[in-house]
Amino acid sequence: MGAGGAVLIIVVGAVLLFFVAVALILLVAAGVVRLSGKNPKPLAWSGVAVLAVPVLFVATLVVWAQLVRDPDTIELDLREPVLLSSLPEDNEDFPGIRDYDSDHVVLVLPDGERFEAEVDGVLVWSEDGYVTRVTFDRRAREAGETESLTREWERKLGGGGTVEADAGYSDHGRVRAAVLADPTS
Structure with a gap:
């Protein structure tokens, strides 16, 4: 793998971590809103939707890798x-x-x-x-x-x-x- 491939992996990893961090912030905020007695559903669903992005990306990457890889x-x-x-x-x-x-x-x-x-x-x-x-x-x-x-x-x-x-x-x-x-x- 060349330097360009390593940079791509770092960038993709950083973007995925950003999505996970935003999702966790939204889910924690939903928990705080719930404790205050207000409706936390919009924040909770937003957190789940944002968390679905990296999960679906990784799942798609795993399936794609299994389909196109050379067997060891x-x-x-x-x-x-x-x-x-x-x-x-x-x-x-x-x-x-x-x-x-x-x-x-x-x-x-x-x-x-x-x-x-x-x-x-x-x-x-x-x-x-x-x-x-x-x-x-x-x-x-x-x-x-x-x-x-x-x-x-x-x-x-x-x-x-x-x-x-x-x-x-x-x-x-x-x-x-x-x-x-x-x-x-």
């Missing part, structure tokens, strides 16, 4: 056909491909073995509406990690996938893997 973990059971439509949307307009910024992948491989890894992203490929391939990668964070990660993924995937290392990528390299899914099984 992509989980797929590749022992049977997987419909692309059963996966979360990724807000990209690439026919047949879903591109997730997920940081974790959990796969049940076609042979029934389980593969789990921390990743930097996941691509799910499809044809005729069915998942055909899952590719994922991870940038090495330290020297020597490319080689060790390559060996680990090769061991975990066995014959269920392919792994390739790109030692020249970035400072320490990157490892990519692909697992094929049979959409006709």
Whole structure:
């Protein structure tokens, strides 16, 4: 998130706090008016209406975030056909491909073995509406990690996938893997 995003969050937070403060002042004023024996309803309803603004904003933000977010973990059971439509949307307009910024992948491989890894992203490929391939990668964070990660993924995937290392990528390299899914099984 850039500096502009941080400023926006601070401004929106300040505006929401302002609404909450005004609502609390109106509700306290309604309580004081009630104690004096007068009709507190106009102040009370005004306080509730003002308080509804930040509550509705936050609720809308939570629902919107759930609809458009990338899942933290992509989980797929590749022992049977997987419909692309059963996966979360990724807000990209690439026919047949879903591109997730997920940081974790959990796969049940076609042979029934389980593969789990921390990743930097996941691509799910499809044809005729069915998942055909899952590719994922991870940038090495330290020297020597490319080689060790390559060996680990090769061991975990066995014959269920392919792994390739790109030692020249970035400072320490990157490892990519692909697992094929049979959409006709």
